[in-house]
Amino acid sequence: MQSSKEVNDHYLESELLPWHQHQWDIFIRQVQHKKLAHAYLLCGAEHLGKSQFALTMAKWILCKQFNPSACKMSCQGCILLNSNSHPDLIHVNPSKKNTDIKIDQIRDFTEIIAQTAKLGGYKVAILSPADNMNKYAANALLKTLEEPSEDTVIILVSSNQAKLLPTIRSRCQKIIFTNPSLKISSNWLANKVSNQEQIKELLYISNNSPIKAVDNFTAKKNYYQEFVKAISNMLKGKKSIVETAKDLQDQDLDSLLSWMLGWINDSIVFALTKDKQLIHEASFTIAKFFASNNTIVKLFELRDYLIKQQKVLIQHINTNKQMLMEAIFCRYIELVM
Numbered sequence: 001m002q003s004s005k006e007v008n009d010h011y012l013e014s015e016l017l018p019w020h021q022h023q024w025d026i027f028i029r030q031v032q033h034k035k036l037a038h039a040y041l042l043c044g045a046e047h048l049g050k051s052q053f054a055l056t057m058a059k060w061i062l063c064k065q066f067n068p069s070a071c072k073m074s075c076q077g078c079i080l081l082n083s084n085s086h087p088d089l090i091h092v093n094p095s096k097k098n099t100d101i102k103i104d105q106i107r108d109f110t111e112i113i114a115q116t117a118k119l120g121g122y123k124v125a126i127l128s129p130a131d132n133m134n135k136y137a138a139n140a141l142l143k144t145l146e147e148p149s150e151d152t153v154i155i156l157v158s159s160n161q162a163k164l165l166p167t168i169r170s171r172c173q174k175i176i177f178t179n180p181s182l183k184i185s186s187n188w189l190a191n192k193v194s195n196q197e198q199i200k201e202l203l204y205i206s207n208n209s210p211i212k213a214v215d216n217f218t219a220k221k222n223y224y225q226e227f228v229k230a231i232s233n234m235l236k237g238k239k240s241i242v243e244t245a246k247d248l249q250d251q252d253l254d255s256l257l258s259w260m261l262g263w264i265n266d267s268i269v270f271a272l273t274k275d276k277q278l279i280h281e282a283s284f285t286i287a288k289f290f291a292s293n294n295t296i297v298k299l300f301e302l303r304d305y306l307i308k309q310q311k312v313l314i315q316h317i318n319t320n321k322q323m324l325m326e327a328i329f330c331r332y333i334e335l336v337m
């Protein structure tokens, strides 16, 4: 989510998302009092704009005036940042999506931050996603965190901080991000999507994450509709479990799980209340069907099972997606038997 738009008075403020204000206020106070932490841990669920926030932090730390809005690109730091070529900003990311951050990457970055800042100010390192560090990389980072240098700020970005070593977590100042309220999300989305009904639907299929909602809005395919069709065909016996899992293997498993969990949650609500108003339109037919054909105990059991699978997915980077989907679909089939 790096912005390439031209810098103007509102450039940096505009990068802050409406649900970042509280976190930003905490950080900016530290900048103003020149009391920066040696390491920050930006944590919270995925798709909340944490990496964007980390980059904006870096921009303020590396501006010679500690205020790019006031600086108006008059310093070398801001000019180099704007062209993505600041020598004292280091990004550490996995070489490929869903792979580990390796010890060699941490060693390389440690070497760079051991040197004096090229522009004479701070050095900033952004590690993202920090929970993708393997244990060797994590131990190497821990050593760096134990001996912080005065002019370095390390920013870890994590959607699953439980996977980080407790000793790493305790050496960082935490900045926590939470899902915005429906009202804040809807207002923000209204600038990008004009149809209110579509906003509701997009937020539903995006697990109330506005950034994910924009991704779904701009995606060429309607993944949710495709998923509903695939599951419906499987439940009707038109396709096997294995075929369905194969057909859906390119989809984001995280989304699939949250949709399935959403259906079961809605089924439980409907089974208990029989109130249509409490169920999202997009899942009403399926929720009503499950609620009418299953006991509440069975629905709760499946709910617990899906939550457990979500945890498995979060904790293991290299999950066998096909097998996990097949196992989940087997449980789903039981709902219609």
Ligand SMILES: [Zn+2]
Pocket: 062, 063, 064, 065, 066, 067, 068, 071, 072, 073, 074, 075, 076, 077, 078, 079
């Ligand atoms: Zn500047």
